[in-house]
Amino acid sequence: MLKRAAVRMQSAIAVAIAVVASVLVLAVAPWWMVVIGPLVGLGYRAAALRPITRRERVALAPVPETWRELLSRRVPFYERLTPPAQRRFEGDVAVFLAEHRIYGPQGSEVPEEVKLMIGAGAAMLCHGRPDWEWPHVRDIVVHPTQWNEDGEPGDHHGIAGQVHLQGPVLFSRKQIRFGFRKPDGENVVLHELAHVLDMADGAADGSPDRFAWSAVPGWEDLVKSRLKSVRRKQGGPLRAYAGTNSAELFAVAVEVFFEQPQRLRKQDPQLYEALATLFNVDPDTGVLRRALPE
Ligand SMILES: [Zn+2]
Structure with a gap:
C-alpha cells in the first residue's frame, strides 16, 4: 500500500524547488530570503512525505x-x-x-x-x-x-x-x-x-x-x-x-x-x-x- 515511486518523485520535486528558489533569491533578494527559499522547499517535502512516513512507521512496527x-x-x-x-x-x-x-x-x-x-x-x-x-x-x-x-x-x-x-x-x-x-x-x-x-x-x-x-x-x-x-x-x-x-x-x-x-x-x-x-x-x-x- 506504499507508493514509494510517488514519494521519490515528490521528494525530488521538493529538492528542486529548494535549489531553484535559493538560486533566484541569491541573485535578486535580500539575505533573509536566502533562508526562506530552502525552507519553503523543505516544508513542502515534509508535508508531502508526512502521510507516507506515518504509514511506514505503522507498517514496520512489530505487532503483538x-x-x-x-x-x-x-x-x-x-x-x-x-x-x-x-x-x-x-x-x-x-x-x-x-x-x-x-x-x-x-x-x-x-x-x-x-x-x-x-x-x-x-x-x-x-x-x-x-x-x-x-x-x-x-x-x-x-x-x-x-x-x-x-x-x-x-x-x-x-x-x-x-x-x-x-x-x-x-x-x-x-x-x-x-x-x-x-x-x-x-x-x-x-x-x-x-x-x-x-x-x-x-x-x-x-x-x-x-x-x-x-x-x-x-x-x-x-x-x-x-x-x-x-x-x-x-x-x-x-x-x-x-x-x-x-x-x-x-x-x-x-x-x-x-x-x-x-x-x-x-x-x-x-x-x-x-x-x-x-x-x-x-x-x-x-x-x-x-x-x-x-
Ligand atoms: Zn454482496
Whole structure:
C-alpha cells in the first residue's frame, strides 16, 4: 500500500524547488530570503512525505504476539506465507486498522480479534497489489447480530454484511467470526471488502476499475457466462447467491478464491486464473504471480 515511486518523485520535486528558489533569491533578494527559499522547499517535502512516513512507521512496527497467534490460527493464507511476507502482511493489517474507524453501535468498542479479522481480510485482498488504496472515508460498523432490510437486529434475519456506494461498511460480529472459523468458501469480510473494491469506480458491477482488466481479456464475458451457469444451477464452485447479479458474482468468487483456492482451481480453472491475475497471487501458496516493484 506504499507508493514509494510517488514519494521519490515528490521528494525530488521538493529538492528542486529548494535549489531553484535559493538560486533566484541569491541573485535578486535580500539575505533573509536566502533562508526562506530552502525552507519553503523543505516544508513542502515534509508535508508531502508526512502521510507516507506515518504509514511506514505503522507498517514496520512489530505487532503483538497475540496478533501473530490469532492470524496463524484463523487465517490459512497468512500461514502459507514466507516469514518476510508474513511481516508485510502484519504491517498491512496494522496500517488498515490505524487508518479506519471500526466501532459498534453508538460508538461501542469492538473486540480486538474481530478488528484483526477485518484487517486480515483487507490484507489478503491487497497482498499482491500493495499499490491499491482503501477508501479511508468509509467507517466500519460492527453489529453484534445480523439484521433485516428494515435494520431490525436478530440472528434469525438474513443480512450479515452490507455496503453501499457511499457510507460505512456494515458487518455482523458473529458472521465475521463464523467467516474465519474454517475455510468453507464463505467469508463476509472478504465478500464486503470485495464490494468496496468493486465500488471504488462508482459502480457495483463486478468489474473494479482499479483492476488491470487488459491483463484478463474477456473478464466481462466470463462474469456473464458464470452468472448464467449459477442461475441454471449447473453446479460449480459458486453458491446460488452469486447468481443475484454481476457484483455478487464477483464478491462470492473472491470468497471462494481466497478460502478454497484449490477447489476453485479444480472446478473452474478459467475463473481461478482470472482472479489470480487480478489479485496477483496464488492463495493456496501465497506466492505472487509477478514480483512487486521496489
Ligand atoms: Zn454482496
